[in-house]
Each structure stands twice: as C-alpha cells, then as structure tokens.
Amino acid sequence: MSNTTTGYTGTAKALHWTIVALLIVQFIAAWTMPDIKRDTKPDTLINLHISVGVLILFVAVLRLTWRAGHPEPPPEDGLPPRQVQSARAVHWLLYALLFVLPVLGWLNASWRGFPVIMFGLELPKLLATRAPGGGWTGDVHALLATYGLLTLVGLHVAAALYHYFIRRDGVLQRMLPGR
Ligand code: HEM
Numbered sequence: 327m328s329n330t331t332t333g334y335t336g337t338a339k340a341l342h343w344t345i346v347a348l349l350i351v352q353f354i355a356a357w358t359m360p361d362i363k364r365d366t367k368p369d370t371l372i373n374l375h376i377s378v379g380v381l382i383l384f385v386a387v388l389r390l391t392w393r394a395g396h397p398e399p400p401p402e403d404g405l406p407p408r409q410v411q412s413a414r415a416v417h418w419l420l421y422a423l424l425f426v427l428p429v430l431g432w433l434n435a436s437w438r439g440f441p442v443i444m445f446g447l448e449l450p451k452l453l454a455t456r457a458p459g460g461g462w463t464g465d466v467h468a469l470l471a472t473y474g475l476l477t478l479v480g481l482h483v484a485a486a487l488y489h490y491f492i493r494r495d496g497v498l499q500r501m502l503p504g505r
C-alpha cells in the first residue's frame with residue numbers, strides 16, 4: 327500500500343514511532359552508562375546501548391529501503407513552499423543521522439575493542455582495536471547525537487506542535503496512529 331493524499335500508511339507510522347521509542351531507550355542508556363575511558367570494560371548498560379544502537383541502524387535501513395518505494399504524501403493544502411522545503415530538509419537530515427550515528431558508534435566500539443553484539447549475535451568489527459587515527463569516532467558520535475540529533479528532533483517536534491496548536495491543520499495527524 328502507498329502513502330495517500332491524507333496521510334502516511336500504517337507501515338510508515340509504525341517505523342516512525344518504533345524509531346522514536348528506540349531513541350528514547352538509547353538516550354536513557356547513553357546518559358546513564360558509565361563515562362567511557364581508556365580502560366572501561368563494557369557493562370550491561372554499555373552493551374544495551376550497543377545492541378539498541380545496532381537495532382536502530384537495522385530499522386533505519388529497513389525504513390529507508392521501504393521509503394524509496396513509497397514517497398511521502400503530498401503536502402497539506404495551503405502550506406507555504408518554504409515550510410514544505412524546510413520540513414523535507416529536516417526529514418532527510420534525520421534519516422542521514424539515523425544511519426551515520428550508529429555507524430560512528432560501531433566504529434568507536436570496534437576501536438575500543440568492545441564486542442558489538444546485537445542481542446546475542448556478535449557482529450564484525452569495523453576497525454581494528456586502537457587502530458591509529460580512530461579515536462575521533464567516539465567524540466564525533468557523542469557530539470553529533472547530543473547536539474545534532476537532539477537539535478533537529480527539537481525543531482521537528484516544535485514544528486509538529488506549531489501545526490497542531492497554532493496553524494490547527496492536519497500535519498501532526500498525518501503521522502498519528504489510527505487515522
Ligand atoms: C542512533 C543511535 C545512537 C545514538 C542516538 C547514540 C547516542 C550516544 C550518546 C548521546 C553518547 C554520549 C554519551 C555520554 O554523554 O557520555 C554515546 C556514546 C557512545 N555510543 Fe552511542 N548512540 C547510538 C548508537 C550507537 C551504536 C550503534 C554504538 C556501537 C555499536 C554506540 C556506541 C557508543 C560508544 C562506544 C559511546 C562512547 C563514545 C565515547 O565516549 O568515546 N552508539 N552514544
């Protein structure tokens with residue numbers, strides 16, 4: 327089934343809200359896991375962060391593949407073209423981060439010698455442990471997640487609330503379950 331003129335399909339909504347739920351778990355794990363230093367050994371929370379992160383990558387790839395065959399529904403009537411273009415730009419930046427962030431995390435986990443295990447299944451290393459020049463991946467991963475992703479999500483959620491409470495159009499409803 328395709329997205330319609332009035333909203334996203336059940337699949338698009340399910341994938342959207344699954345990623346939102348996984349990101350909430352991911353940030354709680356990131357902010358409660360121990361500070362990672364040179365000799366830190368992965369504990370339960372770090373392993374949870376790694377497993378959920380790889381799951382996010384998996385769902386993001388699934389989502390982008392599905393999206394390639396299902397264009398977004400046409401914009402709501404009467405929206406200024408600039409709003410439509412900026413929404414699109416934010417959506418594509420969000421998709422990009424959902425891919426880039428887990429890959430950077432995976433690179434850094436490999437560089438630190440942490441096994442990358444997704445719920446029991448050990449995945450290949452992307453970098454040799456302590457490979458020269460690989461240390462930046464952790465800093466960029468943490469900075470992009472904290473400042474890049476959270477800023478974009480903040481803009482995205484603010485826009486959804488603006489449509490719902492101020493413009494009072496149907497933009498938020500297009501992504502809500504059951505419509
Ligand atoms: C979209 C998915 C992800 C998000 C939003 C995310 C978010 C974060 C955040 C916010 C931090 C910083 C924590 C702090 O303040 O100390 C962090 C650190 C880290 N994450 Fe992720 N992460 C994701 C995916 C992954 C994946 C897939 C892996 C590994 C396979 C991973 C491994 C790590 C590691 C090793 C660190 C420590 C980096 C360092 O301090 O040098 N992350 N992550």
Ligand code: HEM
Pocket residue numbers: 342345346349393398413417418420421424479482483486497498499500501502
């Ligand atoms: C409470 C939080 C959120 C709300 C209320 C929300 C709301 C929405 C709404 C209403 C749309 C449809 C916009 C339209 O019709 O043009 C949408 C689309 C989208 N959202 Fe969210 N969202 C939230 C969180 C997130 C998060 C955390 C991400 C990813 C990190 C995300 C990524 C996207 C993407 C990529 C689209 C575009 C879908 C497509 O056309 O393929 N959203 N969101």
